[in-house]
Amino acid sequence: MSQTRAFEVSLPDGATLSCTVLGQGVPVLWISGLGGTASFWDTICPRLSGVMSITFDQRGLRQSKRGTAVVNIERLALDGLAVLDHLGLEKAHVVGHSTGGCIAMTMALMSPHRISRLVISGSWAGPNPYMNALFGWRQQLLQTDARLYQAILPFFSNTPQWLIDHPHQLAPPTESLTSRQITIVKERIAALLAFDCRQDIAALIQPCLVIGARDDWVVPMFLQDELANQLPNASIHFFENGGHFFPHSQNHHFVSLMNNWLLSHHDD
Numbered sequence: 001m002s003q004t005r006a007f008e009v010s011l012p013d014g015a016t017l018s019c020t021v022l023g024q025g026v027p028v029l030w031i032s033g034l035g036g037t038a039s040f041w042d043t044i045c046p047r048l049s050g051v052m053s054i055t056f057d058q059r060g061l062r063q064s065k066r067g068t069a070v071v072n073i074e075r076l077a078l079d080g081l082a083v084l085d086h087l088g089l090e091k092a093h094v095v096g097h098s099t100g101g102c103i104a105m106t107m108a109l110m111s112p113h114r115i116s117r118l119v120i121s122g123s124w125a126g127p128n129p130y131m132n133a134l135f136g137w138r139q140q141l142l143q144t145d146a147r148l149y150q151a152i153l154p155f156f157s158n159t160p161q162w163l164i165d166h167p168h169q170l171a172p173p174t175e176s177l178t179s180r181q182i183t184i185v186k187e188r189i190a191a192l193l194a195f196d197c198r199q200d201i202a203a204l205i206q207p208c209l210v211i212g213a214r215d216d217w218v219v220p221m222f223l224q225d226e227l228a229n230q231l232p233n234a235s236i237h238f239f240e241n242g243g244h245f246f247p248h249s250q251n252h253h254f255v256s257l258m259n260n261w262l263l264s265h266h267d268d
Protein backbone atom coordinates (compact mmCIF):
# COMPACT_ATOMS: atom_id res chain seq x y z
CA MET A 1 0.00 0.00 0.00
CA SER A 2 1.27 3.48 -0.87
CA GLN A 3 2.34 5.66 2.02
CA THR A 4 0.72 9.03 2.64
CA ARG A 5 3.12 11.94 3.01
CA ALA A 6 1.88 15.01 4.87
CA PHE A 7 3.21 18.50 4.26
CA GLU A 8 2.21 22.09 4.91
CA VAL A 9 2.13 25.08 2.58
CA SER A 10 2.61 28.50 4.17
CA LEU A 11 1.08 31.48 2.37
CA PRO A 12 2.03 35.19 2.54
CA ASP A 13 -1.12 36.25 4.41
CA GLY A 14 -0.46 33.84 7.28
CA ALA A 15 -2.65 30.99 6.03
CA THR A 16 -1.30 27.47 6.05
CA LEU A 17 -2.64 24.56 4.03
CA SER A 18 -2.49 21.05 5.45
CA CYS A 19 -1.76 18.75 2.50
CA THR A 20 -1.07 15.10 1.67
CA VAL A 21 0.43 13.18 -1.21
CA LEU A 22 -0.58 9.58 -1.85
CA GLY A 23 0.77 7.24 -4.53
CA GLN A 24 3.09 7.67 -7.48
CA GLY A 25 2.45 8.53 -11.10
CA VAL A 26 0.62 11.28 -12.93
CA PRO A 27 0.08 14.22 -10.52
CA VAL A 28 -3.58 14.98 -9.77
CA LEU A 29 -4.77 17.77 -7.46
CA TRP A 30 -8.14 16.96 -5.85
CA ILE A 31 -10.27 19.90 -4.67
CA SER A 32 -13.40 19.35 -2.60
CA GLY A 33 -16.48 21.53 -2.39
CA LEU A 34 -18.12 23.76 0.22
CA GLY A 35 -16.84 21.55 3.05
CA GLY A 36 -13.34 22.10 1.68
CA THR A 37 -11.64 19.10 3.31
CA ALA A 38 -9.15 16.57 1.98
CA SER A 39 -11.14 13.75 3.58
CA PHE A 40 -13.84 14.07 0.89
CA TRP A 41 -11.53 12.01 -1.33
CA ASP A 42 -10.65 9.32 1.24
CA THR A 43 -12.68 6.59 -0.50
CA ILE A 44 -11.33 7.49 -3.94
CA CYS A 45 -7.61 8.32 -3.97
CA PRO A 46 -6.36 5.11 -2.28
CA ARG A 47 -8.08 3.04 -4.98
CA LEU A 48 -6.37 4.71 -7.93
CA SER A 49 -3.42 3.21 -9.79
CA GLY A 50 -0.58 5.17 -11.40
CA VAL A 51 -1.71 8.43 -9.84
CA MET A 52 0.02 10.75 -7.39
CA SER A 53 -2.98 12.17 -5.54
CA ILE A 54 -2.55 15.56 -3.87
CA THR A 55 -5.26 16.62 -1.41
CA PHE A 56 -5.54 19.50 1.03
CA ASP A 57 -7.79 21.13 3.60
CA GLN A 58 -8.72 24.54 2.27
CA ARG A 59 -7.85 27.63 4.29
CA GLY A 60 -9.60 27.88 7.65
CA LEU A 61 -10.79 24.27 7.62
CA ARG A 62 -9.68 21.29 9.70
CA GLN A 63 -5.91 21.53 10.05
CA SER A 64 -5.45 24.57 7.77
CA LYS A 65 -5.20 28.13 9.07
CA ARG A 66 -7.47 30.86 7.69
CA GLY A 67 -5.00 33.70 7.10
CA THR A 68 -6.09 37.29 6.51
CA ALA A 69 -6.89 37.36 2.78
CA VAL A 70 -10.41 37.84 1.50
CA VAL A 71 -11.85 34.42 0.69
CA ASN A 72 -13.25 34.15 -2.82
CA ILE A 73 -12.89 31.62 -5.62
CA GLU A 74 -9.88 33.46 -7.05
CA ARG A 75 -8.07 33.31 -3.69
CA LEU A 76 -8.86 29.60 -3.33
CA ALA A 77 -7.56 29.00 -6.86
CA LEU A 78 -4.30 30.74 -5.99
CA ASP A 79 -4.06 28.47 -2.96
CA GLY A 80 -4.36 25.44 -5.24
CA LEU A 81 -1.59 26.75 -7.46
CA ALA A 82 0.54 27.35 -4.36
CA VAL A 83 0.23 23.64 -3.50
CA LEU A 84 1.54 22.73 -6.96
CA ASP A 85 4.34 25.29 -6.55
CA HIS A 86 5.36 23.79 -3.23
CA LEU A 87 5.74 20.38 -4.86
CA GLY A 88 7.66 21.82 -7.82
CA LEU A 89 5.01 20.64 -10.29
CA GLU A 90 4.94 22.51 -13.58
CA LYS A 91 1.73 20.74 -14.66
CA ALA A 92 -0.96 18.57 -13.14
CA HIS A 93 -4.45 17.29 -13.74
CA VAL A 94 -7.05 18.90 -11.47
CA VAL A 95 -10.27 17.29 -10.23
CA GLY A 96 -12.81 19.56 -8.53
CA HIS A 97 -16.19 18.68 -7.07
CA SER A 98 -18.94 21.29 -6.65
CA THR A 99 -17.26 24.49 -5.39
CA GLY A 100 -14.01 22.63 -6.09
CA GLY A 101 -15.01 22.59 -9.75
CA CYS A 102 -15.29 26.38 -9.68
CA ILE A 103 -11.84 26.56 -8.10
CA ALA A 104 -10.39 24.14 -10.67
CA MET A 105 -11.76 26.12 -13.62
CA THR A 106 -10.41 29.35 -12.15
CA MET A 107 -6.97 27.77 -11.72
CA ALA A 108 -7.04 26.79 -15.40
CA LEU A 109 -8.07 30.30 -16.45
CA MET A 110 -5.33 31.87 -14.30
CA SER A 111 -2.54 29.51 -15.37
CA PRO A 112 -3.61 27.49 -18.41
CA HIS A 113 -0.09 26.12 -18.94
CA ARG A 114 -0.14 24.55 -15.45
CA ILE A 115 -3.31 22.50 -15.84
CA SER A 116 -3.17 19.52 -18.19
CA ARG A 117 -6.70 18.16 -17.83
CA LEU A 118 -9.78 19.09 -15.85
CA VAL A 119 -12.43 16.96 -14.22
CA ILE A 120 -15.39 19.15 -13.25
CA SER A 121 -17.74 17.20 -11.00
CA GLY A 122 -21.19 18.42 -9.92
CA SER A 123 -20.37 22.05 -10.71
CA TRP A 124 -21.71 25.08 -12.57
CA ALA A 125 -20.70 28.11 -14.66
CA GLY A 126 -22.18 31.07 -12.81
CA PRO A 127 -24.92 32.64 -10.68
CA ASN A 128 -28.52 31.53 -11.06
CA PRO A 129 -31.78 32.12 -9.15
CA TYR A 130 -32.11 28.53 -7.93
CA MET A 131 -28.75 28.37 -6.17
CA ASN A 132 -29.08 31.94 -4.93
CA ALA A 133 -32.31 30.95 -3.17
CA LEU A 134 -31.07 27.57 -1.90
CA PHE A 135 -27.82 28.85 -0.45
CA GLY A 136 -29.45 32.04 0.78
CA TRP A 137 -31.75 29.94 2.97
CA ARG A 138 -28.80 27.81 4.04
CA GLN A 139 -26.95 30.95 5.16
CA GLN A 140 -29.96 32.07 7.19
CA LEU A 141 -30.32 28.66 8.82
CA LEU A 142 -26.61 28.59 9.60
CA GLN A 143 -26.95 31.92 11.38
CA THR A 144 -30.12 31.11 13.34
CA ASP A 145 -29.58 27.41 14.20
CA ALA A 146 -26.14 26.03 13.36
CA ARG A 147 -26.89 22.67 14.97
CA LEU A 148 -29.96 22.17 12.76
CA TYR A 149 -27.90 23.28 9.75
CA GLN A 150 -25.43 20.48 10.49
CA ALA A 151 -28.20 17.93 11.05
CA ILE A 152 -29.85 18.45 7.68
CA LEU A 153 -26.66 18.71 5.60
CA PRO A 154 -26.58 14.97 4.75
CA PHE A 155 -30.08 15.28 3.26
CA PHE A 156 -28.95 17.99 0.85
CA SER A 157 -26.23 15.97 -0.81
CA ASN A 158 -26.92 12.24 -0.43
CA THR A 159 -29.51 9.86 -1.78
CA PRO A 160 -32.03 8.32 0.66
CA GLN A 161 -30.64 4.83 0.06
CA TRP A 162 -27.07 5.95 0.76
CA LEU A 163 -28.23 7.48 4.05
CA ILE A 164 -30.02 4.26 4.99
CA ASP A 165 -26.83 2.33 4.20
CA HIS A 166 -24.80 4.76 6.33
CA PRO A 167 -27.05 5.29 9.37
CA HIS A 168 -24.40 7.23 11.31
CA GLN A 169 -25.12 10.09 8.89
CA LEU A 170 -28.66 10.28 10.31
CA ALA A 171 -27.49 10.76 13.90
CA PRO A 172 -27.78 14.29 15.36
CA PRO A 173 -24.52 16.24 15.54
CA THR A 174 -22.69 15.87 18.83
CA GLU A 175 -21.34 19.42 18.76
CA SER A 176 -22.50 22.68 17.26
CA LEU A 177 -20.35 24.84 15.03
CA THR A 178 -18.33 27.54 16.72
CA SER A 179 -18.82 31.20 15.80
CA ARG A 180 -15.51 31.06 13.91
CA GLN A 181 -16.64 28.03 11.92
CA ILE A 182 -19.95 29.70 11.12
CA THR A 183 -18.11 32.76 9.79
CA ILE A 184 -15.92 30.58 7.57
CA VAL A 185 -18.87 28.65 6.12
CA LYS A 186 -20.78 31.88 5.44
CA GLU A 187 -17.86 33.45 3.59
CA ARG A 188 -17.43 30.27 1.54
CA ILE A 189 -21.12 30.30 0.58
CA ALA A 190 -20.76 33.95 -0.46
CA ALA A 191 -17.72 33.00 -2.55
CA LEU A 192 -19.49 30.22 -4.44
CA LEU A 193 -22.55 32.40 -5.11
CA ALA A 194 -20.33 35.15 -6.57
CA PHE A 195 -18.49 32.78 -8.91
CA ASP A 196 -19.09 33.48 -12.61
CA CYS A 197 -16.96 32.19 -15.47
CA ARG A 198 -19.55 32.39 -18.24
CA GLN A 199 -17.68 35.18 -20.07
CA ASP A 200 -14.35 33.34 -19.86
CA ILE A 201 -15.32 29.71 -20.24
CA ALA A 202 -14.43 29.56 -23.95
CA ALA A 203 -10.77 29.99 -22.92
CA LEU A 204 -10.82 26.66 -21.08
CA ILE A 205 -9.31 24.70 -23.94
CA GLN A 206 -7.94 21.88 -21.78
CA PRO A 207 -9.60 18.51 -22.28
CA CYS A 208 -12.30 18.41 -19.63
CA LEU A 209 -14.51 15.66 -18.24
CA VAL A 210 -17.81 16.97 -16.89
CA ILE A 211 -19.47 14.58 -14.44
CA GLY A 212 -22.91 14.96 -12.91
CA ALA A 213 -25.94 13.16 -11.56
CA ARG A 214 -29.44 13.59 -12.91
CA ASP A 215 -30.98 13.62 -9.43
CA ASP A 216 -28.60 16.25 -8.00
CA TRP A 217 -30.79 18.98 -6.52
CA VAL A 218 -27.95 21.03 -5.02
CA VAL A 219 -26.50 21.69 -8.48
CA PRO A 220 -29.43 20.77 -10.75
CA MET A 221 -28.96 19.03 -14.06
CA PHE A 222 -29.77 22.13 -16.14
CA LEU A 223 -26.74 23.90 -14.63
CA GLN A 224 -24.46 20.97 -15.33
CA ASP A 225 -25.81 20.79 -18.90
CA GLU A 226 -25.09 24.49 -19.36
CA LEU A 227 -21.53 24.03 -18.18
CA ALA A 228 -20.88 21.04 -20.40
CA ASN A 229 -22.33 22.80 -23.44
CA GLN A 230 -20.19 25.91 -22.95
CA LEU A 231 -16.85 24.17 -22.42
CA PRO A 232 -15.09 23.96 -25.80
CA ASN A 233 -13.37 20.60 -25.23
CA ALA A 234 -15.60 18.61 -22.92
CA SER A 235 -16.49 14.96 -22.52
CA ILE A 236 -19.58 14.18 -20.46
CA HIS A 237 -20.61 11.45 -18.04
CA PHE A 238 -23.92 11.78 -16.20
CA PHE A 239 -25.04 9.23 -13.61
CA GLU A 240 -28.74 8.47 -13.58
CA ASN A 241 -28.73 8.80 -9.81
CA GLY A 242 -26.37 9.49 -6.94
CA GLY A 243 -27.36 12.89 -5.59
CA HIS A 244 -24.85 15.69 -5.20
CA PHE A 245 -22.28 13.49 -3.49
CA PHE A 246 -22.21 10.93 -6.31
CA PRO A 247 -18.44 10.42 -5.85
CA HIS A 248 -19.52 8.64 -2.65
CA SER A 249 -22.86 7.08 -3.59
CA GLN A 250 -21.51 5.95 -6.99
CA ASN A 251 -18.07 5.30 -5.54
CA HIS A 252 -17.12 2.18 -7.50
CA HIS A 253 -18.18 3.71 -10.81
CA PHE A 254 -16.58 7.07 -10.00
CA VAL A 255 -13.25 5.42 -9.16
CA SER A 256 -13.37 3.37 -12.35
CA LEU A 257 -14.11 6.50 -14.36
CA MET A 258 -11.18 8.34 -12.76
CA ASN A 259 -8.78 5.45 -13.34
CA ASN A 260 -9.73 5.23 -16.99
CA TRP A 261 -9.89 8.94 -17.81
CA LEU A 262 -6.94 10.27 -15.85
CA LEU A 263 -4.53 7.54 -16.91
CA SER A 264 -5.61 7.53 -20.53
CA HIS A 265 -4.42 11.14 -20.69
CA HIS A 266 -1.28 10.90 -18.62
CA ASP A 267 1.05 12.00 -21.43
CA ASP A 268 -0.37 15.55 -21.64
